[in-house]
Amino acid sequence: MIALAEIERARDRIAGAAVRTPLVRLHADAPAEIWLKLENLQPIGSFKIRGATNAIRAASAEQLAGGVVTASAGNMAQGVAWAAREAGVPATIVVPEHAPQTKLDAIERLGGRVVKVPYERWWQTIEESRFADVEGLFVHPVQNELVMAGNGTIGLELLEDLPDVDTVLVPFGGGGLSSGIASAVKQLRPDARVFACEPETAAAVSAALAAGGPTEVEYAPSFVDGAGARKALPGMWALVSEVIDGAHVATLDESAAAIRLLAERVRVIAEGAGALAAAVALSGRAGGGKIACIVSGGNIDVSTLTTILSGETPK
Numbered sequence: 001m002i003a004l005a006e007i008e009r010a011r012d013r014i015a016g017a018a019v020r021t022p023l024v025r026l027h028a029d030a031p032a033e034i035w036l037k038l039e040n041l042q043p044i045g046s047f048k049i050r051g052a053t054n055a056i057r058a059a060s061a062e063q064l065a066g067g068v069v070t071a072s073a074g075n076m077a078q079g080v081a082w083a084a085r086e087a088g089v090p091a092t093i094v095v096p097e098h099a100p101q102t103k104l105d106a107i108e109r110l111g112g113r114v115v116k117v118p119y120e121r122w123w124q125t126i127e128e129s130r131f132a133d134v135e136g137l138f139v140h141p142v143q144n145e146l147v148m149a150g151n152g153t154i155g156l157e158l159l160e161d162l163p164d165v166d167t168v169l170v171p172f173g174g175g176g177l178s179s180g181i182a183s184a185v186k187q188l189r190p191d192a193r194v195f196a197c198e199p200e201t202a203a204a205v206s207a208a209l210a211a212g213g214p215t216e217v218e219y220a221p222s223f224v225d226g227a228g229a230r231k232a233l234p235g236m237w238a239l240v241s242e243v244i245d246g247a248h249v250a251t252l253d254e255s256a257a258a259i260r261l262l263a264e265r266v267r268v269i270a271e272g273a274g275a276l277a278a279a280v281a282l283s284g285r286a287g288g289g290k291i292a293c294i295v296s297g298g299n300i301d302v303s304t305l306t307t308i309l310s311g312e313t314p315k
Helices: 004-013 048-058 075-087 101-109 119-128 145-161 176-188 204-211 234-243 252-266 273-283 302-309
Strands: 023-026 033-038 068-071 091-096 113-117 167-171 193-199 246-250 290-295
Touching (some): 004 048, 004 176, 023 145, 023 252, 033 273, 048 145, 068 075, 068 119, 075 101, 145 176, 167 176, 167 273, 176 234, 204 234, 246 252, 252 273
Parallel strands (some): 091 113, 167 290, 193 246
Antiparallel strands (some): 023 033
């Protein structure tokens, strides 16, 4: 578990970069009182600015001398590029070939250099915490305590705004967001439950919980590009399994429907991963009471969003 003191230090460190995002009520026909933590309103359109800024601001000048490197489907890339630009150092971003163009364009606008690789090579980079072809400080998108502490600041804000929350639903990609938020929530409100949310096309956490450890699952790329994986990261599993209470899987149809509902009811634009928690809450599978859904990001291609708002589910 990430120490509460580390998360509180992270809140001070990221001040002026990440914003305190609002918590708003979603009025919908559901068995629970649903609240939305709108991380899509961060300057880069996702929560990733928190962890990336915390890690890079904590690094020494010597560590940053060669620039920074990360592996990301897009949102962590923007966070690292943002923080690297602030620090005045170059950022190299290793991305999977299927990364959305919207996110790649944003990386380049922030001054990051994009290196596209096959999914397998990208995942290998994440597992090994290095990319052999590029020098620089590797800022792991998930398996980095400073990144997780930055993510945990969401949990601090959430409990200040909704101290009697019963359940927190968090999109799960590699586990850095879930672990950070759950660490804060479990230390401040032990009775609250925290669940990982993942797409049906890449439900690695559910498989790992069923098998007793990380196991490879069938994976298919989808518009929910910022969540899910072929396999839960072995190096994260001890922490993840300690702090989460379970996992829920959302179908692509449910995720698309949640994107539409958020746009219609609260005028919020969520990307696929950002809508996972709301999709689970709306399904009723997370139960009743007060449920907080982390809307992790809103960086979605316009063409994909248009398809979803027209009533279709992208294939």
